[in-house]
Amino acid sequence: MNFQQLRSVREAVRRGFNLTEVAHTLHTSQPGVSRQIRELEEELGIELFVRAGKRLTGLTEPGGHVLPIIERMLLESSNLRQAGQEFVARQSGLLSVAATHSQARYALPVAVQEFRGRFPEVKLHLHQGSPKQIAQMLLDGDADVGIATEALADYAQLVALPCYRWTHSVIVPPGHALLDGPLTLEALARHPLITYDNGFTGRNRIDHAFEAQGLAPHIVLTAMDADVIKTYVQLGMGVGIVAGIAYEAERDTQLRALDAGPLFGINHTKLAVRRGSYLRGYVHAFIESFAPTLTREVVEQALASESGEG
Numbered sequence: 001m002n003f004q005q006l007r008s009v010r011e012a013v014r015r016g017f018n019l020t021e022v023a024h025t026l027h028t029s030q031p032g033v034s035r036q037i038r039e040l041e042e043e044l045g046i047e048l049f050v051r052a053g054k055r056l057t058g059l060t061e062p063g064g065h066v067l068p069i070i071e072r073m074l075l076e077s078s079n080l081r082q083a084g085q086e087f088v089a090r091q092s093g094l095l096s097v098a099a100t101h102s103q104a105r106y107a108l109p110v111a112v113q114e115f116r117g118r119f120p121e122v123k124l125h126l127h128q129g130s131p132k133q134i135a136q137m138l139l140d141g142d143a144d145v146g147i148a149t150e151a152l153a154d155y156a157q158l159v160a161l162p163c164y165r166w167t168h169s170v171i172v173p174p175g176h177a178l179l180d181g182p183l184t185l186e187a188l189a190r191h192p193l194i195t196y197d198n199g200f201t202g203r204n205r206i207d208h209a210f211e212a213q214g215l216a217p218h219i220v221l222t223a224m225d226a227d228v229i230k231t232y233v234q235l236g237m238g239v240g241i242v243a244g245i246a247y248e249a250e251r252d253t254q255l256r257a258l259d260a261g262p263l264f265g266i267n268h269t270k271l272a273v274r275r276g277s278y279l280r281g282y283v284h285a286f287i288e289s290f291a292p293t294l295t296r297e298v299v300e301q302a303l304a305s306e307s308g309e310g
Contacts, residue, residue, distance in 0.1 A: 003077060005040040006070045008033050009048060013067060014140065017049070017056035075276055078141065083278055092121035095286060098134040098143035099126070101225045102201050103269065106245040107164075108147070111290035119282045130199060130224070138274050144283055145273055147290070149202055152272040159302045160272040163291040167261030168202060169247050171233050171240040174256055178239065183258050185213050192220040192238035194229050201226070201243050202267040209264050230255060243267075275303060 007026060012033070015021040023030045034054070041048055048063035049056040059067065085093055095115075099108060104126060116124065127134075127143060131151035137143035138158055146152055153160040170188065172178050178187060189210065196203045210217050220238050223229050226246035233240040234254050241264075247257040271291055273279060279287075284296040 001040065001043055003074070005036045006074055008036040009040060009063075009067070009070055010074060012037065012049065012056055013059065017058065019056065072276070075141075075274075078277075080278075085280065093280060093282065094123045094125065095119075095145070095283060096125040096127065096137075096143045097145045097147070097286070098129060098137045099147040100131060100134065100149070100200065101128050102243050102246055103147045104128050105225075105227070106243070107269070108290065111286065114289050115282075115286045118285065122282050132199070135272070138272055141274070144277075144279070145271060145287060147269065147271050149267050149269045150199055150204070152270045155272075157275050158272045159275050159299075159305075160270040161291075161294055161299065161302055163269045163271045163294065165266050165268055167244050167259060167266055168206065168241055168264045169244045169257040170260045171230060171242055171247055171252070171255045171257050173234065173236065173254065176239070176256070178258065179256055181258075183260065183263065185210060185215055185263055188239065188241075188263075189215045189217050192218050193241060194221045194223075194232050194238040195219060195241040196226075196229070197222045197224050200224050202264065205264045205267060206241055273299070273303070277303070279303075 004026070008022065011022040011025050012019065015025065019030045019033050022033050026033065037048065044066070046062040046066070047060050048066060050058040050060055097108070108126070112124065112126070115122075127137060129137065131148040134143065134146040134148050135151050135155050135158060138146045138152075139155065146158075147163070152158055170178065170183060178191070195206060198204075221229075221232055223232075226242045229240045229242050230246070230252060232238065240255075241260065244257075244259070244261075247255070249257070271287060271294060279299070284299060287294050287299060288296070
């Protein structure tokens with residue numbers, strides 16, 4: 001048994017049983033992947049995959065039981081390497097952070113700048129995606145830290161910890177009628193609205209608030225990106241609803257903002273790491289820089305707990 005065999009099995013599942021993609025991911029040949037899987041099956045005495053001819057079509061029942069063990073073995077192998085590097089090169093390495101656009105654009109810059117100043121030898125990779133994509137990057141080991149408001153707490157394999165609370169803002173051009181107040185859901189529903197795509201930046205809270213009042217808002221445009229929303233508000237296409245952190249009075253001089261917290265409630269952004277992962281010292285330093293309440297002790301206690309959320 002060797003790690004290449006284990007990786008071949010894991011990637012076969014991750015790549016939808018497409019051995020061509022597995023071979024590309026592992027930098028080997030398709031026959032090589034097939035051989036690695038067969039050799040492991042022979043050693044274990046079970047078939048891990050259902051086959052149609054030479055194609056893999058799914059996991060067998062034994063394969064479904066074995067896969068989590070393979071995942072743990074590969075995770076511990078990665079942890080072992082990380083632990084070794086912690087003592088060999090404390091101030092160098094790679095930190096991969098996955099975040100939604102709103103977090104990357106508005107919440108992370110100060111922490112990233114501070115981190116680069118403290119750890120100039122650490123390469124920092126910043127990935128952007130939807131909350132579900134961020135969760136998958138964490139599960140696949142492509143990100144060390146994930147930051148989003150939605151989805152991260154839905155996975156038992158992740159530890160999701162609250163970072164900070166925020167509310168939405170309604171943004172309009174100067175002189176707009178909504179600025180005369182009071183701001184209500186009924187008043188908003190009388191205007192075309194521009195806000196986030198489903199599953200992004202508290203969109204569910206927006207929808208639920210209108211539904212609870214029996215209102216059907218006229219949403220004319222949605223986007224993942226608050227900057228896109230602000231652009232179309234400036235063009236006069238509608239009233240924007242964005243995360244409060246996305247409005248910057250010094251930069252958004254052609255817009256005005258109204259606090260929509262009383263309408264849509266409080267949102268909680270979470271920071272997640274994969275359960276069972278070994279976090280190097282500089283990863284803890286980044287986490288605490290972004291969310292000072294998430295000290296190393298707090299994060300390690302959460303990683304050691306049995307629940308999926310700290």
